[in-house]
Amino acid sequence: DVKVTQSSRYLVKRTGEKVFLECVQDMDHENMFWYRQDPGLGLRLIYFSYDVKMKEKGDIPEGYSVSREKKERFSLILESASTNQTSMYLCASRDQEQAHTEAFFGQGTRLTVV
Amino acid sequence: AQSVTQLDSQVPVFEEAPVELRCNYSSSVSVYLFWYVQYPNQGLQLLLKYLSGSTLVESINGFEAEFNKSQTSFHLRKPSVHISDTAEYFCAVSHTGGFKTIFGAGTRLFVKA
Numbered sequence: 001d002v003k004v005t006q007s008s009r010y011l012v013k014r015t016g017e018k019v020f021l022e023c024v025q026d027m028d029h030e031n032m033f034w035y036r037q038d039p040g041l042g043l044r045l046i047y048f049s050y051d052v053k054m055k056e057k058g059d060i061p062e063g064y065s066v067s068r069e070k071k072e073r074f075s076l077i078l079e080s081a082s083t084n085q086t087s088m089y090l091c092a093s094r095d096q097e098q099a100h101t102e103a104f105f106g107q108g109t110r111l112t113v114v
Numbered sequence: 115a116q117s118v119t120q121l122d123s124q125v126p127v128f129e130e131a132p133v134e135l136r137c138n139y140s141s142s143v144s145v146y147l148f149w150y151v152q153y154p155n156q157g158l159q160l161l162l163k164y165l166s167g168s169t170l171v172e173s174i175n176g177f178e179a180e181f182n183k184s185q186t187s188f189h190l191r192k193p194s195v196h197i198s199d200t201a202e203y204f205c206a207v208s209h210t211g212g213f214k215t216i217f218g219a220g221t222r223l224f225v226k227a
Contacts, residue, residue, distance in 0.1 A: 004157070031213060033215075035217075040123060040219060041219060042120075042204060042217045042218055042219035042220045043158075043204065043217040043220075045214060048213055048214065050213055056213070058214070090157060090158070092158075094215075096213075100146045100163075100165045100208070100210070102148065102150075102160040102163065103158075103160075103215055105150075105157035105158040105159070106157050107155075107156060107157045108155075108156070108157050
């Protein structure tokens with residue numbers, strides 16, 4: 001089975017801290033994604049990566065950056081956490097060669113910024 | 115640009131009643147359509163998808179969805195729901211050669227005893 005693992009289920013951070021959310025997938029997928037999920041807004045794409053060291057901004061990249069040094073790992077970075085970044089963060093991966101296939105999601109990280 | 119609209123934010127229904135969760139999309143190119151389900155405190159998982167061919171697609175747990183190109187809809191239905199179907203359901207769209215999958219805002223299905 002495809003597995004996407006996010007390093008933390010719950011995080012509490014202080015305003016201004018630098019926060020790292022880690023995601024690892026074990027299916028050699030080219031595409032990886034970071035979404036945030038908020039009630040009534042569904043999933044909004046923050047960043048995605050289509051290859052190692054390659055990244056593209058999604059719909060809401062402000063306040064975030066990403067890193068993909070290895071194919072299996074995609075990190076989301078909050079440079080200076082703010083309370084409006086309190087949210088559920090979901091990582092996903094997908095096989096680029098088969099764009100019609102499903103995205104596989106991690107369990108999510110619920111981040112609270114206080 | 116692609117977009118997905120889920121017309122109901124919450125749908126309460128009694129156990130064993132039928133349910134329909136509505137989804138409309140807009141796109142200027144051919145699309146692939148998906149329904150994902152998110153159970154409490156979990157990530158999303160694929161429920162069913164439409165790629166091509168038969169416009170009616172089914173899942174293993176009794177859900178079905180019908181692709182209607184003229185109405186640009188992909189509504190999800192189940193003839194008789196169970197308590198265990200309580201979850202949030204997301205409609206999504208992607209297209210050939212595209213990197214992004216666009217998700218709707220989600221519909222919370224509450225199944226009551």
